Amino acid sequence: MTRDAFQRGNWQAVIEAHPLESPDAGAWLRYGQALLHTMEPGPEQGKQQQQAALAFLQAQKRGASGGALVAAKRQVVMVSLREALALAGLAETAARLDLSHFAANGGMPLPGADGPRxxxxxxxxxxxxxxxxxxxxxxxxxxxxxxxxxxxxxxxxxxxxxxxxxxxxxxxxxxxxxxxxxxxxxxxxxxxxxxxxxxxxxxxxxxxxxxxxxxxxxxxxxxxxxxxxxxxxxxxxxxxxxxxxxxxxxxxxxxxxxxxxxxxxxxxxxxxxxxxxxxxxxxxxxxxxxxxxxxxxxxxxxxxxxxxxxxxxxxxxxxxxxxxxxxxxxxxxxxxxxxxxxxxxxxxxxxxxxxxxxxxxxxxxxxxxxxxxxxxxxxxxxxxxxxxxxxxxLGSQRAMLQLFWEPRAGGGFCEEHSQRRAVVMERSKAEVVFVLPNTAAQPKALRLDLAEQPGLISLQQLELRDIAGKSLWQWGVGAADLPGHGANPHTRVLAEGLVLAGDGDPGLLLAIPAESLERLGSGSSLRVVARWQALPVEVARQVLEM
Known part of the structure; x- marks a missing residue:
């Protein structure tokens, strides 16, 4: 393979083995570099330069970036410099010339000295x-x-x-x-x-x-x-x-x-x-x-x-x-x-x-x-x-649900203490389960963000379970109490389980008793069953302002 020959520095083998119909940008980069490595002064130099230029053009057509092309050519210059120093009797200097940050397929080095190669x-x-x-x-x-x-x-x-x-x-x-x-x-x-x-x-x-x-x-x-x-x-x-x-x-x-x-x-x-x-x-x-x-x-x-x-x-x-x-x-x-x-x-x-x-x-x-x-x-x-x-x-709708937890030590809700779940609601119905990590143990509160675009959400069931699957709290349609209340003006609870989410940052503060929250640990879960229907922004705003 040309990759193995390239790694050995066998430039002629790279040239001879390169398939001219290759779809691989890396192979064309190696081919162009090999042509430059073997180029010698004389009447054929111009032709060799044209061949190398065409090879790099083929690499670019197959997806190689401009940075990769520049770095590939630079690698040839650096290798030629090492060879020239050695021929000039400066072998020790040539040996200290660091080429390790160049890959066999061309490319640019990672910034800094600590990145993996x-x-x-x-x-x-x-x-x-x-x-x-x-x-x-x-x-x-x-x-x-x-x-x-x-x-x-x-x-x-x-x-x-x-x-x-x-x-x-x-x-x-x-x-x-x-x-x-x-x-x-x-x-x-x-x-x-x-x-x-x-x-x-x-x-x-x-x-x-x-x-x-x-x-x-x-x-x-x-x-x-x-x-x-x-x-x-x-x-x-x-x-x-x-x-x-x-x-x-x-x-x-x-x-x-x-x-x-x-x-x-x-x-x-x-x-x-x-x-x-x-x-x-x-x-x-x-x-x-x-x-x-x-x-x-x-x-x-x-x-x-x-x-x-x-x-x-x-x-x-x-x-x-x-x-x-x-x-x-x-x-x-x-x-x-x-x-x-x-x-x-x-x-x-x-x-x-x-x-x-x-x-x-x-x-x-x-x-x-x-x-x-x-x-x-x-x-x-x-x-x-x-x-x-x-x-x-089939008319499936995508919706994004996000669960936030406020740590026991306080500090409010933030992205670091949250989980996102993208759901595909076939026939507008979805079931999703959030499994809580260590950082969510015994939270002060849970907030459920129901959508990232305006919509009408009909909550069917909410259930909080411990790691063994034992139910700690649940809410379902027909319950006497509401599942929670709007966390901000972008959210309105219209009726039992029916929630209007606007185009801001809609969220529902769940009405979970403190004693249930205290029993939450790593591996506990919140199950959400809901129906969701997208709404035009203007309609959602009009209802929220009523």
Whole structure:
């Protein structure tokens, strides 16, 4: 492959192996750089310069940025300078010339000296074992994030997500009024335009999460949200000096759906749709990278073998796991779907389960022909797109719900102490469950923001449960009391459960007794069942002013 030849500095091999019909911008960058490396003074110099210019033009047509083109040419200049110094007898000076911040595929360096230059991306759907694998790799020669989010009752060994990168992902998704469990996220215009500021912020997040990483360290970047944000990451990898390998982690889709039902009460059909979406997006956008597919089942069966495979992929020396380390990280009792839950018995999931199972088999069956696998995955992607478009054609409405909690110590409501849930309301009805984190334990108050656009919300049921599923407080249509009162002038409770949300910052302060709030801890949940209908801004304002 031209990538391997480029890394060895075999410029002639890069030129000879380059396919002129290649759709890969990185391959055209390498081809152009190789042409410049082999250019010599003489009558052919002008022709060689034209060929290199055409190669860079082809790279630009296939998506390479102007910054990547400049950096690619600069790399050639720097390498030529090192060679010239060596020929002039200044070998020591040439050796001190630092070229390590240039990638083999061209690109610009990360700002600052502390940013990671080698990445292992751990891609996979939520509840697929990515946390266990990322944590284990951090003890086996890879570099874990400096300050990851702590674990909770659902993941006691930790999530091992780089905190600043995860927050960047959350902010990017929230900017298009969506959230991680929104099945229609791929249809939204989430990719920033212009893209450069977003890439800069992502770089800064990486540098903060892996500050002080050794120059040859391989940073483990794991966040399931990344699966559907890979187009942005692809831009980053193409433009910057990063050497990347990918782990694509897959787990049986029915097990993931069961685990999400138990943790988040996420409907089974929604969970399966998300599994297919996350998996296919991650697979598509990592095809050009050195990649290893890892099944959750293989990780449970032989963690040491999986870790060794990951070390070989990244070019790290293989080292055995320390005694007791394997058992500390890979614990069968944390397999949250080991209790039977008949996903296939749910009529609404049958078609989705069949689609998801086909994708899982294509990725986990090592004996399948590569061309057959890609054709199957491409067909699955078309079916997924048709299913998402069908949700819109059937009149489904998207709405954003957000739950705020005021900490026991006070300080009011703020974005840091909140959760967002994007819901697709088929026939205008939705059910969503907020699972509270550690920071929401024993809150002073809960506020439910019902929409980010004007609408009429009919609350059907509200229920607060502890981690064991015991009901602490509930409200339903027909109850004597109202579920709460408007938090500001943009919200009006019209009748029992009927709430008008305006175009400002509508919110409902829930009328939950203090003794129920005091019993809330990590893993407690709020279940919301509601109907929602969008309203024109003028109509909502008129009613609010009455």
């Amino acid at each position: 080698r990445l292992l991306l751990v891609l996979g759907m939520h509840r697929s074992g990515t946390s266990a694998l990322a944590g284990l790799l951090g003890q086996a020669g890879f570099v874990a994030p400096a300050n990851p989010d702590p674990g909770d009752v659902n993941n006691p060994t930790g999530f091992w997500e780089p905190r600043h990168v995860r927050r960047f992902h959350d902010g990017l998704i929230a900017s298009c009024e969506s959230s991680w469990e929104d099945p229609l996220l791929p249809l939204l215009s989430w990719l920033p335009d212009p893209i450069e500021p977003a890439i800069d912020k992502l770089e800064e997040a990486l540098a903060e999460d892996f500050a002080g990483i050794p120059a040859d360290g391989v940073a483990v970047v794991k966040d399931p949200r990344q699966c559907r944000l890979m187009p942005l990451w692809s831009e980053l990898l193409q433009r910057r000096a990063l050497v990347v390998q990918v782990l694509l982690v897959v787990r049986r889709p029915e097990a993931v759906a069961a685990s999400l039902w138990r943790r988040d009460q996420l409907p089974l059909d929604r969970a399966l749709l998300l599994w297919v979406s996350h998996t296919l997006e991650a697979e598509l956008h990592s095809r050009e990278q050195p990649r290893l597919v890892v099944s959750y089942e293989a990780l449970l069966k032989d963690p040491a073998a999986v870790v060794s495979s990951c070390q070989r992929l990244a070019g790290l020396p293989e080292q055995p796991l320390l005694a007791g380390l394997q058992g500390a990280w890979i614990r069968p009792e944390l397999n949250h779907a080991n209790k039977p839950l008949d996903v296939a018995a749910d009529v609404g999931t049958r078609g989705l389960l069949q689609l998801a199972t086909a994708v899982y088999r294509a990725l986990s069956d090592g004996s399948m022909d590569a061309m057959e696998r890609q054709e199957l995955l491409d067909r699955a992607r078309l079916e997924l797109q048709e299913r998402m478009q069908a949700l819109l054609r």
